[in-house]
Amino acid sequence: MFSIYILTHNEEVDIGACLESAALCDDIVVVDSCSGDRTPAIVQDYASRLPLRFVQHPFASHGQQRTWMLREIPAKYDWIYILEADERMTPALFRECAQATQRPDHVGYYVAERVMFMGTWIRRSTQYPRYQLRLLRVGRVWFDDYGHTEREVCDGSTGFLKETYPHYTYSKGLSRWIEKHNRYSTDEAQETLRQLSQGSVQWGDLLWGKTEVDRRRALKNLSLRLPFRPLLRFLYMYFLLGSVWDGRAGFTWCVLQSFYEYLIVLKVWELRSGKGFPLKAGQD
Structure with missing residues (x-):
């Protein structure tokens, strides 16, 4: 099994559906970058129904925020899946992640995203399959800043999962x-x-x-x-x-x-x- 960590900042439009998709997991952690909208209230409401922890931490950069949460927030399991608020966990991906955590082969796994835009899967111009490191072993993967985003630093080998996740990149307009x-x-x-x-x-x-x-x-x-x-x-x-x-x-x-x-x-x-x-x- 594995924990799911979700990063948020002003995600009132997406966070509900994201949490619903993560409900298969019994250890969900929402790390919020001090949102100014209804994100905290929505998460607190879900906390009464889901095994969910809510933590707020000021945002410095994507890489620093991810590394901070991995170091400072203890996970229930030895593996963590990082989920963004405008992404969704699917049942098939959840099952494959659970199976991957039983194998000692790698310290992290890449998962391909399906970019959803204007109600359409943009498969061709997004260079599908385009992989992001999402499933990682606690204490073996960290993140550095790279441009506006981050790049992973892995202490060990990595692999690739077959299942994909939808990314609703245009959900907020x-x-x-x-x-x-x-x-x-x-x-x-x-x-x-x-x-x-x-x-x-x-x-x-x-x-x-x-x-x-x-x-x-x-x-x-x-x-x-x-x-x-x-x-x-x-x-x-x-x-x-x-x-x-x-x-x-x-x-x-x-x-x-x-x-x-x-x-x-x-x-x-x-x-x-x-x-x-x-x-x-x-x-x-």
Whole structure:
């Protein structure tokens, strides 16, 4: 068996359905980054019906928040599944995770996401199967910051599960998506500059990487060095990966991802030129 840890911040739209999907587990921990909406109240209501613990901790970064919860909040079991509020645990995935925890082969397992957008599974342009490390052994996996998100640090080998999880990336609407990705683009611009100054393209991983994770990371590193990145990203996703067959949802997804890429490019230019635009007094 394993525990489920859920990270939240202003997730009143998603947290109820997320907790419902996690109800198969008898040790659920919600780590909230001091939400200002109804998230705490909704979680407390579910706590009367589910084996659930609620903890609040100020957010510093994705990597630091994950590492803090793994170090400071004791789990009931030796394994933890990390679930985001806009993701869902499925019965089939739960069963496979339970089986994986009985094997001593690995310290962590990657699970592929199914990106759900505008009521459609965007399978092609999201590079499915695109894996995230979700199931991990306590004390053997930590997280470092990488751009706006995090990257895992594993003390041992990792494996891949066959079952997938749905990720409702657009559940809070367009305004929330734009606001969130505007923030993300600042961190991504800083990481881009770091990669350009310190990193290099891993051609071996790009062409012959052992796993999807290795190949995807090498492709991202290469993309940072290409001209016309936003346009190339759209053409790559829409035509080469085949999102043209995903209808209106696929087209919209590719346009938004290209817009996000353009925000990163603009903020890299700001950082390099020193022409950033400081906030006026009273803005946050």
